[in-house]
Amino acid sequence: MVLAQKEALPFAKTITPHLLKQHLEIIASPKMEGRATASAGQQRAAEYIEKQFQTIGLQPGNGQSYQQPFPVYQDDSIHAALSVNGRQFKWTSDFSLLPTSTAAQLNFAEAIFVGYGLVDSNSQTNDYQNLSVKDKLVVVLSGAPSNCPLPTSQTSISAKINNAKAKGASAICIVVSNLSTVKNALITKRLYFQPPANTIANICISTQVASAIMGLPSNTDMATLGKLTAGTSLAKINLQIHRNTQQLTSTNVVGVLEGTDKKAEYVVLTAHYDHLGVRNGKTYCGADDDGSGTTAVLAMAKAFAAAKKEGKAPRRTIVFMTVSGEENGLWGSQYYSEHPLFPLENTSANLNTDMVGRVGSDFKGDTSNYLYVIGDDKLSSDLASITDSVNQQFQLILDRKYNDLNDPNRFYFRSDHYNFARKGVPVIFYFNGVHADYHQPSDTVDKINFPLMQKRVQFIFCTAWCIANSNHLLKRNLPLQIPSR
Numbered sequence: 001m002v003l004a005q006k007e008a009l010p011f012a013k014t015i016t017p018h019l020l021k022q023h024l025e026i027i028a029s030p031k032m033e034g035r036a037t038a039s040a041g042q043q044r045a046a047e048y049i050e051k052q053f054q055t056i057g058l059q060p061g062n063g064q065s066y067q068q069p070f071p072v073y074q075d076d077s078i079h080a081a082l083s084v085n086g087r088q089f090k091w092t093s094d095f096s097l098l099p100t101s102t103a104a105q106l107n108f109a110e111a112i113f114v115g116y117g118l119v120d121s122n123s124q125t126n127d128y129q130n131l132s133v134k135d136k137l138v139v140v141l142s143g144a145p146s147n148c149p150l151p152t153s154q155t156s157i158s159a160k161i162n163n164a165k166a167k168g169a170s171a172i173c174i175v176v177s178n179l180s181t182v183k184n185a186l187i188t189k190r191l192y193f194q195p196p197a198n199t200i201a202n203i204c205i206s207t208q209v210a211s212a213i214m215g216l217p218s219n220t221d222m223a224t225l226g227k228l229t230a231g232t233s234l235a236k237i238n239l240q241i242h243r244n245t246q247q248l249t250s251t252n253v254v255g256v257l258e259g260t261d262k263k264a265e266y267v268v269l270t271a272h273y274d275h276l277g278v279r280n281g282k283t284y285c286g287a288d289d290d291g292s293g294t295t296a297v298l299a300m301a302k303a304f305a306a307a308k309k310e311g312k313a314p315r316r317t318i319v320f321m322t323v324s325g326e327e328n329g330l331w332g333s334q335y336y337s338e339h340p341l342f343p344l345e346n347t348s349a350n351l352n353t354d355m356v357g358r359v360g361s362d363f364k365g366d367t368s369n370y371l372y373v374i375g376d377d378k379l380s381s382d383l384a385s386i387t388d389s390v391n392q393q394f395q396l397i398l399d400r401k402y403n404d405l406n407d408p409n410r411f412y413f414r415s416d417h418y419n420f421a422r423k424g425v426p427v428i429f430y431f432n433g434v435h436a437d438y439h440q441p442s443d444t445v446d447k448i449n450f451p452l453m454q455k456r457v458q459f460i461f462c463t464a465w466c467i468a469n470s471n472h473l474l475k476r477n478l479p480l481q482i483p484s485r
């Protein structure tokens with residue numbers, strides 16, 4: 001192992017503060033418009049990364065293409081209308097749409113009140129008992145009665161929608177005491193990774209709307225509604241929900257450096273190049289998050305390519321992948337893990353770099369020389385020993401406090417390595433911790449500590465070098481045990 005590192009060092013030295021700054025100033029430039037997934041700025045960043053991979057001499061990772069496209073969905077227009085006995089109610093002050101609602105044009109002559117709309121076979125709870133709701137509109141109260149034995153997962157709004165759907169209802173109105181808590185849950189331009197699910201029409205309504213449906217005084221409150229028995233109310237109800245969903249495309253950018261005697265085995269180096277875009281006229285440049293990781297991947301690609309030119313190609317193939325959709329919910333890496341371009345069972349490890357250019361506000365110690373290493377105690381017992389052996393050279397303070405899966409920050413689950421981990425691939429996540437500029441427009445290049453970033457990226461490069469050149473794929477001998485929340 002020590003020998004492997006020594007061989008890596010001359011190439012690690014090609015990772016300079018100057019090189020890192022050069023790339024990052026472009027990737028986190030305002031011209032990239034914050035790199036929001038499926039935006040023009042994201043595409044521009046993808047083109048830049050692709051061009052770099054090409055220049056470095058990497059092969060395209062997806063057949064003839066450097067890009068792995070994946071679909072995302074967006075509502076480009078949404079409208080809703082609700083009337084009860086001819087009285088029009090207002091979207092969004094009287095009722096609100098939930099993201100899961102289907103489009104609908106529905107007329108009803110009656111509504112079925114189903115109490116809290118709870119169903120649970122274990123506790124023999126069935127608010128739908130003796131009610132026939134097939135193709136009907138059901139009205140249910142949010143929450144649960146005070147003596148309810150069910151866990152919150154079974155009294156949630158989505159559980160109530162599922163119950164109504166399972167019973168054959170065609171629409172559900174959920175009465176909430178404070179509509180502002182769910183207001184505008186369905187908004188134009190919101191992105192989805194999966195197309196809106198095939199559910200039933202579902203809206204949240206105020207107590208006033210519920211009272212109109214059920215023929216009660218308009219000031220009837222939740223407590224009074226909670227005491228009513230289930231049954232049918234006659235009312236003419238018209239519900240219209242229009243949503244126009246279009247399919248967009250985002251991409252992962254993938255370049256490959258072919259290995260030698262173990263070229264059918266892989267080490268995947270990732271970072272996410274997407275960020276938060278432009279919001280309220282402000283550009284979220286995402287220099288640290290995760291322009292720094294994207295830059296790190298480019299610099300490591302150049303260093304490995306330089307080694308290959310000098311006859312020191314890695315034994316395993318290195319896959320350099322910058323993903324998008326991370327900020328929306330790790331979409332790009334999820335897509336890759338479900339449509340891998342290289343077999344995950346032959347992927348020795350994924351090293352993911354997300355925020356390595358700054359000093360986090362929670363680190364206690366020498367802030368000029370530290371790195372959070374997350375996940376090297378899981379999945380493979382090889383990860384920690386390689387990490388420690390490489391660090392003999394670098395003498396970084398490696399803080400492993402976020403290896404604790406019970407840590408409230410849950411960082412282990414919050415970046416792209418997790419989609420490899422959940423498929424059993426050993427992972428390490430490199431991170432500097434959050435700071436005051438995290439997810440703010442003020443996460444800009446001028447705040448990056450390039451000498452510190454250089455040291456971290458060189459360390460990650462040498463770790464990748466060791467994993468790529470070792471005699472065996474990393475052992476997979478530590479099952480990932482995820483604590484229940």
Ligand SMILES: [Zn+2]
Nearest residue numbers: 289290354355
């Ligand atoms: Zn990030």
